[in-house]
Amino acid sequence: MWVARGSAIVDRVNRQGPMSPQTSPAPLETSAWTGPTSLEAIRAARASIEAWIVETPLWAWRSPTLSSRRETDTPVWLKLELLQRAGSFKPRGALTVMRTLDADALARGVTAISAGNHAMAVGYAAQVLGTTAKVVMPNNANPGRIEGCRRYGAEVVLVEDVHAGFRRVEQIAADEGRTFVHPFEGPLTALGTAGVGLELIEQARAAGTDLDAVIVPIGGGGLCAGVAAAVKLAAPNCEVFGVEPIGADSMHRSFAAGAPASIDAVRTIADSLGAPYAKPYSFELCRANVDELVLVDDDQLRDAMRLLFRDAKLAVEPAGAAATAALLGPLRARLVNAKVGVVVCGSNIDEASFAALLGL
Structure with a gap:
């Protein structure tokens, strides 16, 4: 089952061509925007960028294999942000920020640092908003992501x-x-x-389901901060779980310390979740709205990637499999029979890397 507000979302995602660039659009009046503090603010922000994003589907994943792994027949609801523009959820945040820039700022351009997904999103946002992007990436970034940035017209610095x-x-x-x-x-x-979280709750309700829990990957915490805030506003009784790789656990360390913390190095195959530190705003929003954090290792990430590929026919990067890995690993007993929403955050991985990670 595919669920979305309005007309056939799958057709929109698969067939709609690239958006036409705009030239120096008027900046939004956002002085009253203080983050995802109300459903009205989230809806207004989503409306401000709806010309350049898609409302990704919510899919009810049912299969004998999944049932045997979870020991229940209750479906898992996958929020398919891998079908978003630029291949991940990242354009939502990048566009919301860049949509507020005035003509002078747009003329000077933007810059960003990323292992790939955010860099691609900023390149895409720059293209549709009529500005330029210079993005910085580690030299071991996935080659497909580097090329993806260049396809959007971004200058790449390694x-x-x-x-x-x-x-x-x-x-x-x-x-x-x-x-x-x-x-x-x-x-x-x-x-x-936050638009991801609000859509997830709204789409589940449109299908007659009130979710018991939502699982969200954490890198630096920007996705989880927004999703958790939206979920708690729209469905206060729904639990929110954040998941990090063991080798990139800055948010776990931050929760333990009671303040943003850093890690000395990233040691995980989920490079998209490899933020070197947490920052105050996203940390505080996660601490206020996330019920529990869990960790997964690289073997669990590979196992979840393999299951999503073979059973759900989804080819995802390791970060995109993190929430599924948590559901089948540290949260399996906790969420038996629960109606769970899982954020599948991205799919920016090339064929060779995907095959190598899974031993195909």
Whole structure:
């Protein structure tokens, strides 16, 4: 079952061509926007970018294999953000931020740091908003993502690692006057990603289901912060679980410390979740709205990727499999018989890397 508000979403996602660029659109009046503090604010933010995103489907995943793994026949509701523009949820936040830039800022352009998904989203957003993007990526980033950024017209700067990347992007912003579009931090970013959570709840209700729990991947926390806030506003009794890789657990460390914390290195195949630190806004929003954090290892990520590919026919990157890995791993006993929404956040992986990770 595919669920979306309005007409056939699958047709929109699969057939609609690239959006036409705009030239210096008028910036939004967002002085009253303080993040995802109300359903009205989330809806207004979503409406402001709806010309450049799609409402991704919510799919009821049912199969004998899934039932045997969960020990229940209750379906799992997959929010398919891998079908979003640029292949992940990231355009929602990037566009919400960049939509507020005035003509002078758009003329100077934007810059970003990312392992790939955010960089691609910023490149896409720059293309449709009529500006330019210079994105910084680690030199071990997936080649398909690097090429994807260039296809959107972004200039790509490669650096040694993500720590060097943050230093380089600050230099670009200072030297060239470009606006830095942060990959996960800030009220506008969370306001954009909150649309994922609101759609998930609305689509499930349209199918006659009130979800008991939602599972969201965490990198820096921008997606989880927005989704968790929206879910708690729209369905206060629905639990929200955040999931991180063991080798990139900055939010876990932050929760334990009671303040944003960092990690010294990223050690996971889920490079899209490899934020080197948490930041205050996304940390506080997650702490306020996330019921529990769980960890998954790389073997669990591979297992979830394999199951999604073989059983649900979805080819996802490791980050896109993280919520499924949590459902089948650390949350399996906790959520038996629960009606669960799972955010499948992205699919930006090339064929060779996908096959190598799964030993195909």
